[in-house]
Amino acid sequence: MSFHPLMEYDPGRFHHSERKIADEGAPFVFTPERRAKLDEILTEYPPERKRSAVLAALYLVQEQEGYLTANGMRHVAGILDLTPAEVEDVATYYVMFFKEKVGKYVLQVCRTLSCALNGAERVTESLSEKLGIKVGETDPSGMFTLLEFECLGACDRAPVVMVNNEHWHEHATPESCSKLIDDIKAKGEAALSGCHLKVEK
Amino acid sequence: MDPVLTRYVREPNGHTLDFFLQHQGYEGLKKALAMKPGDVIEMVKASGLRGRGGAGFPTGLKWQFVLKDTPLPKYIACNADESEPGTFKDHVLMERNPHLVFEGCLIGCWAIGAKVAYIYIRGEFYHVQKVLEAELAKAYDKGYVGKNILGTGFDCDIVIHRGAGAYEAGEETALIESFEGKRAQPRIKPPFPAVSGIYNCPTAVNNVETLCNVPGIVLNGVEWYTSLGPDKNFGPKLYCVSGHVKKPGVYEATMKTTLRELIFDYAGGVRDGHRLKAVIPGGSSVPMLLPDQLDIPASFDDVAKAGSMLGSAAIIVMDETTCMVWVAKNLMYFYRHESCGKCTPCREGGDWLYKILTRLENGEGSMRDIDLIASVAGNIAGKTLCPFGDAAAAPALTTVKNFRSEFEDHVREGRCTVPSDWRGWRVAAGAH
Numbered sequence: 001m002s003f004h005p006l007m008e009y010d011p012g013r014f015h016h017s018e019r020k021i022a023d024e025g026a027p028f029v030f031t032p033e034r035r036a037k038l039d040e041i042l043t044e045y046p047p048e049r050k051r052s053a054v055l056a057a058l059y060l061v062q063e064q065e066g067y068l069t070a071n072g073m074r075h076v077a078g079i080l081d082l083t084p085a086e087v088e089d090v091a092t093y094y095v096m097f098f099k100e101k102v103g104k105y106v107l108q109v110c111r112t113l114s115c116a117l118n119g120a121e122r123v124t125e126s127l128s129e130k131l132g133i134k135v136g137e138t139d140p141s142g143m144f145t146l147l148e149f150e151c152l153g154a155c156d157r158a159p160v161v162m163v164n165n166e167h168w169h170e171h172a173t174p175e176s177c178s179k180l181i182d183d184i185k186a187k188g189e190a191a192l193s194g195c196h197l198k199v200e201k
Numbered sequence: 202m203d204p205v206l207t208r209y210v211r212e213p214n215g216h217t218l219d220f221f222l223q224h225q226g227y228e229g230l231k232k233a234l235a236m237k238p239g240d241v242i243e244m245v246k247a248s249g250l251r252g253r254g255g256a257g258f259p260t261g262l263k264w265q266f267v268l269k270d271t272p273l274p275k276y277i278a279c280n281a282d283e284s285e286p287g288t289f290k291d292h293v294l295m296e297r298n299p300h301l302v303f304e305g306c307l308i309g310c311w312a313i314g315a316k317v318a319y320i321y322i323r324g325e326f327y328h329v330q331k332v333l334e335a336e337l338a339k340a341y342d343k344g345y346v347g348k349n350i351l352g353t354g355f356d357c358d359i360v361i362h363r364g365a366g367a368y369e370a371g372e373e374t375a376l377i378e379s380f381e382g383k384r385a386q387p388r389i390k391p392p393f394p395a396v397s398g399i400y401n402c403p404t405a406v407n408n409v410e411t412l413c414n415v416p417g418i419v420l421n422g423v424e425w426y427t428s429l430g431p432d433k434n435f436g437p438k439l440y441c442v443s444g445h446v447k448k449p450g451v452y453e454a455t456m457k458t459t460l461r462e463l464i465f466d467y468a469g470g471v472r473d474g475h476r477l478k479a480v481i482p483g484g485s486s487v488p489m490l491l492p493d494q495l496d497i498p499a500s501f502d503d504v505a506k507a508g509s510m511l512g513s514a515a516i517i518v519m520d521e522t523t524c525m526v527w528v529a530k531n532l533m534y535f536y537r538h539e540s541c542g543k544c545t546p547c548r549e550g551g552d553w554l555y556k557i558l559t560r561l562e563n564g565e566g567s568m569r570d571i572d573l574i575a576s577v578a579g580n581i582a583g584k585t586l587c588p589f590g591d592a593a594a595a596p597a598l599t600t601v602k603n604f605r606s607e608f609e610d611h612v613r614e615g616r617c618t619v620p621s622d623w624r625g626w627r628v629a630a631g632a633h
């Protein structure tokens with residue numbers, strides 16, 4: 001790498017990637033339903049272009065295991081005629097794939113400008129306090145993981161919290177998020193609405 | 202102007218096929234299928250439609266560039282990655298007007314001779330994707346998509362492809378790489394996607410909003426379209442206003458509308474008791490404008506003349522409670538995080554800038570650091586494979602240029618001196 005003449009360096013940390021490469025996990029095969037779903041997705045691409053379905057296949061692994069295990073990725077590689085390294089290469093690039101075990105509910109607070117201008121930092125802080133964990137951690141019960149996320153494309157509803165890559169909680173405040181946690185604890189999945197503004201409409 | 206693209210977004214059933222058909226839905230497609238593909242392209246060219254994804258490139262021209270004499274299949278790639286911070290217009294179009302997106306894709310396919318349109322939607326829009334999938338199934342059922350569309354013998358499929366969280370996947374060649382099941386890293390251009398795109402076949406990459414403009418042009422004609430908006434910036438445009446405004450949201454207007462009108466009339470202005478400090482007119486990647494620069498039409502050309510870019514028309518508004526050193530750091534975190542890592546200036550430079558800005562924001566920086574920003578950012582802008590590099594350099598460069606005294610205050614006082622009522626209570630030094 002090159003060096004900037006005026007730059008001070010912190011020794012030992014040149015590269016900023018802190019991504020963890022997956023652990024082995026349990027032995028893995030898709031459930032028959034998921035396998036059928038993947039086969040259906042494969043029909044949408046030319047037969048010699050199976051690789052296009054790799055993101056879809058990884059979503060299915062994540063759905064089954066909760067995160068991407070090395071065994072899961074190898075299984076995908078086998079189906080799509082790729083090497084395990086090729087699958088891992090893709091998997092480690094995209095932020096919606098978890099490379100280590102996460103909680104049952106992953107809370108992702110948008111931290112980009114419009115959300116931050118509307119109080120996202122306070123939302124993150126209050127969630128962190130309520131759950132007793134820092135950003136990036138999972139609580140001891142294995143129920144919640146707290147993460148930060150980049151702009152979700154809903155800045156008019158800032159701040160936004162996304163749960164499990166699918167469900168959105170908009171116009172978040174420390175109070176509404178505290179309630180969300182309580183609701184999830186009480187009702188589980190039922191507390192999540194996809195996109196709560198839609199439900200309000 | 203009466204909204205064209207978003208007229209029915211508040212109707213509870215506005216997104217359904219039945220509703221769409223009652224309101225001239227798929228009429229543009231019918232008319233297009235009765236025309237020669239070349240004539241459709243000519244029509245889009247004459248309308249002056251410019252791409253809404255960021256660059257403002259003429260859409261008709263892009264379609265004309267798609268290779269004609271080739272045995273290879275051709276594709277439309279509908280860019281629904283919408284990740285530019287501050288942008289949320291395609292979100293609304295897809296969720297509330299999905300059939301308009303399909304109609305645009307189908308006309309595009311007819312025009313360039315493609316048999317498949319792939320909609321690459323960002324993974325976070327899963328609830329939107331479900332709406333699209335449900336409506337697409339209905340459109341297939343009723344013969345608007347699939348084999349022998351409307352009995353004309355034209356076959357065309359639409360496939361929805363889910364991304365997995367990567368800003369860079371919005372760049373057209375990175376989108377193609379990602380679509381092919383690889384990392385979202387751009388390709389070297391040329392060849393442009395029009396010659397070699399998806400699976401190395403000719404491909405037109407078009408933004409969602411761009412494609413949504415096409416049915417109206419075909420149905421209502423070029424004259425109608427060019428009557429909306431100033432010269433060379435025709436048609437309806439969606440603006441996303443967010444940040445410190447009273448009524449953030451998506452607003453449809455012509456490009457005659459000024460930035461000031463958009464912020465103060467449409468979006469209700471800044472919060473009561475506050476003053477406007479700075480505005481980012483086109484998504485986080487473009488240079489910011491000051492309050493006295495807002496009396497210009499929000500068009501591609503006028504915003505460019507003012508030294509910025511209309512980009513994705515994402516207007517982010519900041520009032521006087523906003524510390525500009527913090528803004529630069531917040532956005533730099535984004536670019537450092539999202540850099541695809543393919544070229545060194547962007548990958549390493551972004552990290553350096555973030556570190557310098559962090560120390561300045563914490564009050565641990567020196568005056569020399571302020572000049573260092575210009576030096577490092579200057580070595581990123583214009584020296585990278587894709588425009589991401591320029592985008593990453595912009596926030597740091599424009600904040601230093603316009604608000605240098607705030608950076609100096611941080612150094613002198615050793616802390617942030619801008620009071621704010623929304624920053625974290627315990628934002629620890631060097632958090633993140």
Ligand SMILES: Cc1cc2nc3c(=O)[nH]c(=O)nc-3n(C[C@H](O)[C@H](O)[C@H](O)COP(=O)(O)O)c2cc1C
Binds near residue numbers: 253373407
């Ligand atoms: C870093 C980067 C990110 C981009 N993100 C998007 C995006 O999210 N959505 C989009 O439509 N275009 C995006 N673009 C622009 C596309 O490369 C491309 O110009 C656009 O999709 C073309 O469509 P249009 O001609 O209809 O605007 C991005 C470009 C760059 C350089």
Ligand code: SF4
Binds near residue numbers: 548
């Ligand atoms: S400028 Fe940045 S995002 Fe673009 S190709 Fe280079 S490293 Fe990747």
Ligand code: FES
Binds near residue numbers: 111153154
């Ligand atoms: S900044 Fe949070 S959704 Fe855009």
